Amino acid sequence: MAVTRTTSMLRPDYGGCDDGRGSRKCNPRMGARVGGRRASKRSFGVESGSVAAKRAGSGKFLLVGAVLAIQFVGAAAISSKVGSDIQVDFKMPKEAVVGASIDLRCEWKITGGSGLYSVKWYKDDHEFFRFLPDSSQRTQIFPRPGVKVETRPNSEKKSIKLKDLVLESSGQYKCEVSTEAPSFATTYQTANLTVILPPESGPEITGLSLHYAVGENVTATCIAWPSVPKANLQWNINDEPIPRENVVPQPPMMGQSNGGIPNSLGLRLETEHRHFMGDGKLVKIKCIAEVGSRKYETERKVQMAYVNNQRLSAGDHMNATAPNIRTDLLAKLLTAIFALVLFTT
Structure with a gap:
């Protein structure tokens, strides 16, 4: 309102040309003496104030935009400065087994004349190790679940060793490097670690017979030993994946005290000639x-x-020839007895 008032008061008083009846054939110099013209003058002042308010609003918008642009440019300049002052290369294994030890290596390069201020290590955004080269206590270790740091002589602390890994050691790790004046820059890199509990041995297959005829149904179950994560199971026949319609899902199995979870998967299919390979x-x-x-x-x-009177498998062939063997032995035995009787008489 103050802007509106100020703007309308500064505008010249020669626009009252309305006689109150819509006619604009009045004398501009008589506007101060005619009531209707004074009303028109006030109306003109409000209209001018409205335009001024719009201009003022536009001015505020431009001012805010300019401030935001300056802040954005400043932030962009800082980010660029950080990136140009420090280069960080963080390397660590993606996977490890329970009980193992791994090395975490963080290589950095500082340019621009600044010195190293600190190197900090984090797990899931919680700091567990700090290196301050110019401090009386150069290294500090902060306890974190699943993180056991093995200290080693290293003047720059570009690598640390984690030992006795457990399932809780899985997570996101970060190496953060900061510099001294004049840049006070900070750059970091992250990497993820998954700790697994492998099974004690390979999976077990149960329910299979030693031989099948063409057209016979094959049913079996594959059981995986407890592991973390739970084993993902699949069937192959002659090194080719078995179609999904021949896979039989099994109910979930109970987990073990060490956190491992077993798993199982069923198989059901009808044998075909194409399934059997080779001379055997x-x-x-x-x-x-x-x-x-x-x-x-x-x-x-x-x-x-x-x-159907075709060649049998090895087991079936033995079962089929057994009666013939017994018949031959009986015939030979009877022949020997008959010969003995004839000899004695």
Whole structure:
């Protein structure tokens, strides 16, 4: 309102040309004596004030925009400065097993004349190790669950060692490097670690017979030992993935006291001629368990059986020839007895 008033008071008083009846054929110099013209004068002043208010609003908008632009440029300049003063290269394994030790290495390069102020290490944004080269206590360790730092002689502390890893050691790790004056720059890099509990051995396959005839149903179950994360199971037949419709999901299994979780997966399919390979007519059935980046495999070989007066499998052939063997022995025994009787008489 103050701007409106100020603007309207500064405007010249020669715009009262309305006689109150819509006519603009009045004398501008008589505006001060005619009531209607004074009203028009006041109306003109409000209208001018409105325009001034719009201009004032535009001015405020431009001013705010200019301030934000300056702040943005300043922030961009700081980010660029930080990036140009420090280069950080953080390296660590992506995966490790429970009980293992790993090295975390943070290489940095500082330019622009600034010195090193600190190197800080974090797990999930919680600091667990600090190196201050110019401090009376150059290194500090802060306790964190799942983080056990092994101290080692290293003047620059560009690497640290974590030992006795546990499942809780999994998470995001960060190396942060800061400089002294004049830049006071800070740069960091992050990396993720997954700690796994591998199974004690490869998966087990249960329910398979030693031989199957073409057209016979095959049912089996693959059981993976407890692990963290839970093993991802899949079936292969002759080194080819088995179609999803032949895979039978199993109910979840109870976890173990060490956190490991077992898993199982069923198989059901009807054998075909294409499944049996080679002269021995064998089919290879394999179960694969994936835990993290590791694979564990178990394979079983099944022999083809023949029916309908065809060649039988080894087991069936022995069962079929057993009666013939007994008949031959009986015939030989009877012949010997008959010969003995004739000899004695």
